Amino acid sequence: MLADEDTYAVLRSRDGRFDGRFFVAVVTTGVYCRPSCPAALPKRENVRFYRSSAAALEAGFRACKRCRPDTTPGSPEWNVRADVTGRAMQLIADGLVDREGVGGLAAKLGYSERQLRRQLTTDLGAGPQALARAQRAANARTLLETTDLPASEIAFAAGFSTIRQFNDTLRKVYGTTPTALRGSRPANHPPGVLHLRLAYRPPIDLTYLFAYLAERAIPGLEEATTTSYRRALTLPHGLGLVTLRPAKAYVSCELRLDDYKDLAAAVRRCRRLLDLDADPRDIADHLTQDPHLADSVMATPGRRVPGTVDPAEMAIRAIANEETPAGKTLLTHLIHTYGTPVHGIHAFPLMHTLTDPDLPPPITAMATALTTGTVNLGPEADRDQAERDLRTLPGIQEDTIARIRMRAFGDPDVFLPADPAVQEGLHRLGLTAQQAHRWRPWRSYAMHHLITPGPPHCPNVRGLL
Structure with a gap:
């Protein structure tokens, strides 16, 4: 968190890159906003700053109807830090507190409830229950605005335990009732x-x-x-x-x-x-300091590192070498043989179905480790410990582990010196793998500029990473 005077300077500039990093509350209106809110600049003495929307809500402020701070992108800190607070925020966003309570969240992270509450309050100004409550309110608003479900069903779908809690929370967060918040339905949306x-x-x-x-x-x-x-x-x-x-x-x-x-x-x-x-401007500010990368970064602003919807799936795809024809053929076989049909396609197979001894040993080894918990790739897992655990599995190569770390964990600082496309990019720039340290902590992003350096080559992404 910036010092208050620096934070007020950011507020004055309306810099959207800080949306989600902190929230601005105005004591004279009782409203909290994102830093880029176009409303009139409040006086410095009337402003309070909070690390999370939940902290602003706990302090008695409601969400601004103009800038909708509850819809801001998440803080980019969590992937960079990957500490207990970062992992807790990912699990809360995933709805874990609604499914398993604060006790379940603490157990996932290996902390006591008291330790976790203290850590989150110190870092974010709010405990896990308050953070989850803010998430529930955002879920409820989404369902109210995009479905025709009765409000009573929305309350439980959003994670509230009672209708009264649902009504009280929405009044507190948005300063209005669920009925008023619902408004008109968008036309021509298929049911469901x-x-x-x-x-x-x-x-x-x-x-x-x-x-x-x-x-x-x-x-x-x-x-x-x-x-x-x-x-x-x-x-x-x-x-x-x-x-x-x-x-x-x-x-x-x-x-x-x-x-x-x-x-x-x-x-x-x-x-x-x-x-x-991600915050692309922070990343670009760092990478453009290297004249070898500056042209590519400026030619392709906002390049991201693709992740995954399922870390376990990503691990299997990395082992199979999804970017190769043979790997794609193997994965297609797994999908059609072990996947669950849904709406004309298939869900990725559950890990226990891939322990079939007829499958390639590295696939079964990974599936078995994930099924038994020997390896944990969930949002709660520590990246370094997961990497050590992956190294114990037979047939898992170092570059495979690095790919898992980059795409399953969202690690922004992975480098693959043995990847042919990365080697080609280094050679093109006249660099060695050892010189890549200058790009830390954003080497994952630097690689995507190395392998596809921008127009006219973009979007040539064949066979890379």
């Missing part, structure tokens, strides 16, 4: 389909992202082009189907869910897949 707008910090290279996903799409699992991406999701309460499309100023997200309780989990997975919580 949620239409969401996924926010991000501009700029963003959506052409590259969608081309990357299309090149690696597994038949039967994904339907992808340079302008759309469709696939099934395996979620805590059932299956889902998502279609993502680039749009002006946001990513369009259409969701079908077996259970609306999975809304938060589905959204988090989509955001991780497209790396939507």
